[in-house]
Amino acid sequence: PRSYRITLLPGDGIGREVVSVAKDVLSLAGSFEGVKSNEKIHSFSLASMISSNKCISFVLLSYAGIEFRFREVPIGGSALDSVGVPLPEETLTAAKESDAVLLGAIGGYKWDANEKHLKPETGLLQLRAGLGVFANLRPATVLSQLVDSSTLKKEVAEGVDIMVVRELTGGIYFGNPRGFGYNERGEDIGFNTEIYSVPEIDRIARVAFEVARKRRGKLCSVDKANVLEASMLWRKRVTALASEFPDIEIFHMYVDNAAMQLIRNPKQFDTIVTNNIFGDILSDEASMLTGSIGMLPSASISESGPGLFEPIHGSAPDIAGQDKANPLATVLSAAMLLRYGLGEEQAAKRIEAAVASTLNKGFRTGDIFSDGTTLVGCKRMGEEVLNSV
Amino acid sequence: PRSYRITLLPGDGIGREVVSVAKDVLSLAGSFEGVKSNEKIHSFSLASMISSNKCISFVLLSYAGIEFRFREVPIGGSALDSVGVPLPEETLTAAKESDAVLLGAIGGYKWDANEKHLKPETGLLQLRAGLGVFANLRPATVLSQLVDSSTLKKEVAEGVDIMVVRELTGGIYFGNPRGFGYNERGEDIGFNTEIYSVPEIDRIARVAFEVARKRRGKLCSVDKANVLEASMLWRKRVTALASEFPDIEIFHMYVDNAAMQLIRNPKQFDTIVTNNIFGDILSDEASMLTGSIGMLPSASISESGPGLFEPIHGSAPDIAGQDKANPLATVLSAAMLLRYGLGEEQAAKRIEAAVASTLNKGFRTGDIFSDGTTLVGCKRMGEEVLNSV
Ligand SMILES: CC(C)[C@H](C(=O)O)[C@@H](O)C(=O)O
Numbered sequence: 059p060r061s062y063r064i065t066l067l068p069g070d071g072i073g074r075e076v077v078s079v080a081k082d083v084l085s086l087a088g089s090f091e092g093v094k095s096n097e098k099i100h101s102f103s104l105a106s107m108i109s110s111n112k113c114i115s116f117v118l119l120s121y122a123g124i125e126f127r128f129r130e131v132p133i134g135g136s137a138l139d140s141v142g143v144p145l146p147e148e149t150l151t152a153a154k155e156s157d158a159v160l161l162g163a164i165g166g167y168k169w170d171a172n173e174k175h176l177k178p179e180t181g182l183l184q185l186r187a188g189l190g191v192f193a194n195l196r197p198a199t200v201l202s203q204l205v206d207s208s209t210l211k212k213e214v215a216e217g218v219d220i221m222v223v224r225e226l227t228g229g230i231y232f233g234n235p236r237g238f239g240y241n242e243r244g245e246d247i248g249f250n251t252e253i254y255s256v257p258e259i260d261r262i263a264r265v266a267f268e269v270a271r272k273r274r275g276k277l278c279s280v281d282k283a284n285v286l287e288a289s290m291l292w293r294k295r296v297t298a299l300a301s302e303f304p305d306i307e308i309f310h311m312y313v314d315n316a317a318m319q320l321i322r323n324p325k326q327f328d329t330i331v332t333n334n335i336f337g338d339i340l341s342d343e344a345s346m347l348t349g350s351i352g353m354l355p356s357a358s359i360s361e362s363g364p365g366l367f368e369p370i371h372g373s374a375p376d377i378a379g380q381d382k383a384n385p386l387a388t389v390l391s392a393a394m395l396l397r398y399g400l401g402e403e404q405a406a407k408r409i410e411a412a413v414a415s416t417l418n419k420g421f422r423t424g425d426i427f428s429d430g431t432t433l434v435g436c437k438r439m440g441e442e443v444l445n446s447v
Numbered sequence: 448p449r450s451y452r453i454t455l456l457p458g459d460g461i462g463r464e465v466v467s468v469a470k471d472v473l474s475l476a477g478s479f480e481g482v483k484s485n486e487k488i489h490s491f492s493l494a495s496m497i498s499s500n501k502c503i504s505f506v507l508l509s510y511a512g513i514e515f516r517f518r519e520v521p522i523g524g525s526a527l528d529s530v531g532v533p534l535p536e537e538t539l540t541a542a543k544e545s546d547a548v549l550l551g552a553i554g555g556y557k558w559d560a561n562e563k564h565l566k567p568e569t570g571l572l573q574l575r576a577g578l579g580v581f582a583n584l585r586p587a588t589v590l591s592q593l594v595d596s597s598t599l600k601k602e603v604a605e606g607v608d609i610m611v612v613r614e615l616t617g618g619i620y621f622g623n624p625r626g627f628g629y630n631e632r633g634e635d636i637g638f639n640t641e642i643y644s645v646p647e648i649d650r651i652a653r654v655a656f657e658v659a660r661k662r663r664g665k666l667c668s669v670d671k672a673n674v675l676e677a678s679m680l681w682r683k684r685v686t687a688l689a690s691e692f693p694d695i696e697i698f699h700m701y702v703d704n705a706a707m708q709l710i711r712n713p714k715q716f717d718t719i720v721t722n723n724i725f726g727d728i729l730s731d732e733a734s735m736l737t738g739s740i741g742m743l744p745s746a747s748i749s750e751s752g753p754g755l756f757e758p759i760h761g762s763a764p765d766i767a768g769q770d771k772a773n774p775l776a777t778v779l780s781a782a783m784l785l786r787y788g789l790g791e792e793q794a795a796k797r798i799e800a801a802v803a804s805t806l807n808k809g810f811r812t813g814d815i816f817s818d819g820t821t822l823v824g825c826k827r828m829g830e831e832v833l834n835s836v
């Protein structure tokens with residue numbers, strides 16, 4: 059069987075619960091190919107065998123597909139609590155040596171007042187930089203089963219299918235100089251640098267053009283080129299690269315207008331490419347159009363090393379440990395891990411189909427619950443997905 | 448009568464049409480107090496007299512209220528075309544010497560490829576800096592008559608009433624160093640500086656606390672303090688100042704979350720305060736929640752000099768000169784000019800009431816038209832407002 063090393067980073071809050079579910083789903087989706095058609099085996103309740111770890115070797119032997127070796131290491135607040143830093147050396151090394159990284163969520167009120175270098179978020183930023191995952195893919199898809207969860211009118215929300223390609227290792231997040239100091243009047247100041255180089259812009263733009271090509275062939279580049287020099291260079295390079303992708307329809311939009319257009323008529327968008335900070339804001343805005351951010355995965359890709367896969371939702375400390383979290387965003391992140399991280403398209407599709415079928419059966423966690431559906435917890439939702447794999 | 452000097456900056460695109468309407472409304476609202484109850488005068492059709500300039504002195508003499516002296520000067524693309532710079536010296540001087548400035552809109556495809564110092568937008572930024580209007584107030588109010596224009600579900604949209612207080616003369620818009628250059632690898636770069644000083648933060652925060660106090664007493668400060676030093680200082684100062692305003696409920700939100708929450712549950716917000724670039728994005732997002740950005744005014748206030756009042760919509764070159772623009776955002780900006788710029792609350796209310804009554808009568812420009820209402824052009828909409836003043 060093909061074998062992969064997966065680094066698991068449960069992180070903080072609900073991270074542990076949702077990663078645990080996604081790990082099981084990943085195992086099952088990889089471990090047996092073709093079982094779907096085998097009614098006999100199915101009646102054995104593979105799901106429960108897997109989740110109880112019984113008979114798993116039997117499954118692996120019989121249906122040699124993909125084998126995963128998991129290694130779990132700490133990051134974020136839990137790393138701060140156990141090791142004293144948000145990204146232990148061991149964690150980065152493990153991540154780098156693996157074939158793909160699956161992250162839960164990081165952060166929590168507990169560490170909010172920490173100094174910068176002791177913030178959970180800093181660990182995540184260090185991990186992104188350390189892995190060089192410069193391209194962050196964030197789909198915002200309105201699933202037909204969940205269109206009512208959106209606060210948008212049904213006719214506006216239904217069919218929305220946007221991919222935000224966010225630059226992830228540059229811009230104002232990492233630019234220097236940054237820090238605190240005094241201005242010429244002796245006043246305290248805080249400052250950061252928004253900065254992009256041509257190679258940085260070119261590589262993210264190329265990823266975006268390629269992504270658009272596999273989608274509906276329409277790319278919107280978002281910037282603030284009427285004000286910012288960093289954006290002027292961005293627009294210039296995206297415009298120049300467009301000639302390499304004559305099949306892609308490219309257009310440019312100012313970030314303030316994009317923030318409006320996403321609400322006015324989200325269906326005008328297919329693929330969006332933008333810088334780190336605008337991507338942070340717009341991808342979250344786009345995700346909320348779907349009304350179900352507990353459903354949304356993300357993939358962060360590097361030039362050649364392992365990718366980083368994580369749900370876009372946060373660590374939700376208020377519901378952590380209560381078996382209330384929606385694990386589907388992490389499960390779908392595992393699907394992205396298979397597709398973009400390992401090139402295992404079949405297994406990725408199997409997971410996505412299992413999620414769709416679980417929703418079709420009416421199972422819902424609290425965040426996406428509506429009248430007439432079946433309210434379940436995190437664990438049970440995981441079991442139902444396993445049943446559908 | 449009280450007398451004020453008003454600088455009119457029609458600017459580009461639809462700017463001319465909408466400013467012309469707002470000027471007439473301003474004149475009328477100021478010029479006669481108490482006429483509303485005078486049926487006889489009303490039947491004279493004051494509106495048509497004013498808009499045709501006939502008998503205007505009669506009105507002024509009989510109902511001495513506020514007198515305006517208008518001076519119109521160029522800015523933006525039209526200034527580029529006529530004088531060669533986006534903010535002529537004469538324009539800034541006129542603005543500074545007046546009691547308030549009413550701007551239409553600036554920009555257009557024609558000048559989009561211009562170099563930075565020859566962009567229409569640069570003229571606007573120079574005007575803001577020149578006047579020192581550091582506090583930009585942008586209401587996003589869903590009018591009950593227009594709730595259906597929103598792409599949000601009715602129950603989410605109705606009753607939304609948000610005021611975004613945006614810092615307008617600092618941050619990444621104006622920070623130095625900025626420009627183009629090379630990095631240590633010899634690669635072309637573009638860069639900008641996000642920078643805030645304590646006095647800059649304090650003065651905008653104070654305005655926001657005061658604004659919140661006159662509203663529902665709830666202030667949300669938006670930043671990215673988990674990543675940016677400039678935001679950490681922002682949060683620290685806002686937190687410190689909160690003790691001066693114990694009656695105000697203050698909370699902090701990361702900008703990505705704010706972009707989501709505005710869609711998920713906009714009614715959780717009363718007043719929002721944030722920096723220049725986040726304010727640019729979030730105020731436009733908030734405005735689109737209302738579904739009628741052709742209705743939304745803004746006010747930009749300085750420490751002591753004249754304020755700048757402008758609709759939040761752009762110059763809409765595609766419909767310029769076609770009598771299709773919605774003049775109400777500029778008319779309502781004139782109301783903000785009266786309220787925040789001149790302290791003429793009565794006249795401001797008169798304009799707002801006239802706009803409401805015009806909408807109640809069913810008059811709509813194309814952007815807010817819906818079945819069963821009466822479609823009118825820019826001029827006619829202006830006449831109807833005049834009829835209702
Ligand atoms: C936690 C934070 C540093 C992070 C970011 O801003 O990138 C998060 O908001 C995200 O979008 O993944």
Ligand SMILES: CC(C)[C@H](C(=O)O)[C@@H](O)C(=O)O
Nearest residue numbers: 284285314554568571572727
């Ligand atoms: C035209 C542009 C420079 C301006 C800004 O970004 O401030 C506009 O978007 C606004 O919000 O008034």
